Amino acid sequence: MEIIEYIKLVFSDYTLRTITFGTAILGAVTGMLGSFAVLRKQSLLGDAISHAALPGIALAFLITGTKDSNVLLIGALISGLIGTFWIRGITSKTHLKSDTALGLILSVFFGFGILLLTFIQKLPNADQAGLDKYLFGQAATLMESDVWLMTLVTGLCLIVLLLFWKEFKILLFDKDYALTLGFNTKLIDILITSFIVLAIVLGLQTVGVVLMSAMLLAPAAAARQWTNSLGMMVFLAAILGASAGFFGTAISATQSNLSTGPVIVLVASVFVLFSFVLSPKRGLLFKQIRLIKNRNDLELQKTLAFMYHIVEDHEDISHPHAIRILNNFQGYSRKGLKKLVDKHYVELDGEMWSLTPKGFEVASNLYNQNQKND
C-alpha cells in the first residue's frame, strides 16, 4: 500500500484512525517522560512498573468481574504505584542496591500476576479471554475513549512539565543541591514518578507489560544522541515516540499478522540504532571518522616535521632529497606523501622530493609549536 493511500485511509477509517492516534500519543507521552527516567539512570524503573501493574489488572477483574479497560487500568495504576513505592522503600531502608530492588519487585509482582491470570483462566464461569492481551498488548482493541484518556493525560503531563520545568531539571541534575535551595525534592520526585507510572499503565493495553519499558527508553535514548539540551531532548523524544507509534501502526496495519505493539517497539529500536551510529556528535560512525582523521592529520604533520629536520640544514630549502630516506620514518606512507603534494607542501620529481616554501613555513610553525609544548 502506498503511504499516501495509507494516510488517506487513516483519516477515513475509524478504527485505523483511533489506533494510529492512540499509539502516536502514547509514544509522545512515554518519550517525554522516558527522558527523565533515562537521565535519572532509572531506565529499568519502567520495566519494573509495567510488570508490577499486572497483578493489579487481574485483581481488578476478579473483584469487579468486568473487563472494562478503565477499571482494569485503575487496578494496574494502583499496583504499579505500590510496586514503585516498595522499590523506593527497599532502596532507602535496606542495603540493597536499586537494581536488586527493581529486579525483586519486578519478578515478585509479575509472578503473582501470572499466577492470578492462570487462576482466572481456570474459573468455570468467567469469560476470561482477553486479559492476556495486557501481556503483549493489542492495539486493535483501542477505543476512542481510550485515546481521549491518553490525550488528557498527555495534556496534563505537558502542563506539569512546563510549570515545574526548573524543579524537574534541578532534581535530575543535583538533588542534594535542590534540597539546600529549599525545594521539597520528595514532592517533585513523587510527581514525576507518578506521571511515569500513569504513562506506563496507559500503554499496557497497546504495547503490553513485557515491552512497555522500551516505549519509555528507546525514544529518550535516541533523542539524547542528537542534542545537548534537556528541553530539546524531551521534545525530540516525544517526536520520536510519536513517530514510532505512527509508523509501527502503519507497518502492522499494512502487513497481515504483525501485531502492533512489537512492531512499534522495533521501529523505536531502529531509531535508537540509527541515532547511536549516525548522530553527528555522539554517534559511533562520526566518532570513528574523527578519530581516523585525527590520526592521519597527525601522521602527516609528523612526516612534514621530519622533512623539515632534513631540510633545515640546507641553505636552499627546496633542495631535492631522495624519497627512500623517508622510508626509515614511521608514519610515512606513499599516500601521505601524495596528500602533502596535494596541499602544495611538497613537490615530487621522480624519486626525489623537495619542500615548497609554503610547506617549509607550515612545518616550521609546527616545529615551533612542538618546542613550546616541550
Next chain:
Amino acid sequence: MGKIAVKVDDLTVAYNYKPVIWDIDLKIPEGVLMAIVGPNGAGKSTLIKAILGILKPIAGSVTIFDKPYKSQRKHVAYVPQKESVDWDFPTTALDVVMMGTYGSLGWIKRPGIKEKKSALEALEKVGMLSFKNRQISQLSGGQQQRIFLARALVQDASIYFMDEPFQGVDATTEVAIVNILKELRKAGKTVVVVHHDLQTVPEYFDWVTFLNVKKIATGPVKDIFNDDNLTKTYGINYKVSIQK
C-alpha cells in the same frame, strides 16, 4: 569577631548503627575562612550535609545567625563534591550556574534577564565566561569545579559550605578558588571548606576544625594548628613541621 554565623549543638549522624559523627558542638564565627580537616571517614562531608539538612541527624540542632537553619536557607550556599553529579547531563555551563538563582525564585517562577545577568557575572568571577555555552561534559575537572563555585556565588549568601573544592583540580583552578575565597572573606562572608591538603591550611585559612568522628579542636589556625592536634586527629605521630 562578634556574631556566631553557624552554631551546631550535639549533632550526631549515623548510617545504620555506627555513628559517623558523634556529638558535635561547633561555633563558627562570622567572617572566618574555616577548613575542616580529618582523615578519610572522619565525617567531614557528613557534618556539612547534616548542617545543610541533606542528611537527617539522629540528634542535635543547627542554627544560622541564631535562627533554625530551615528559616535561614537563603543565607547559606553549598558547593557539593564535583563527583556527586553526572556531568554528561544535557545542559550548558551557564544553565548550571543559573540553578543558583532557583532558590530565591521559588516554585514555578522561571529565571529571567536579571538571573541570567547575575549568572554571567558569577561565571566571569571564576574565569569561565568564555565557556558559558559549553556543554558541561566537555569541561575539564577544574572547570567543572569552578562552575559549581559560580553556582554558589550566584546565591549571594552569607555563609558558604564547600565540600572538597580543591579535590583533583589543576593549578589554575586552585588559584582561582583561593582568590574567590579571599574575596569572600573581604566581603565579610563566612566560608567553611572540607579540605584535604594539610600543607595549605595555614596559607588558605584563618580558622580550622579538626574532626575525627568527634570534634578534636576548633579555633584560629595560629593557635591550634599544631602537631598535637594533628596527632590526635590522624592517630599517628605527626612530626611534620608545617610552616605558619
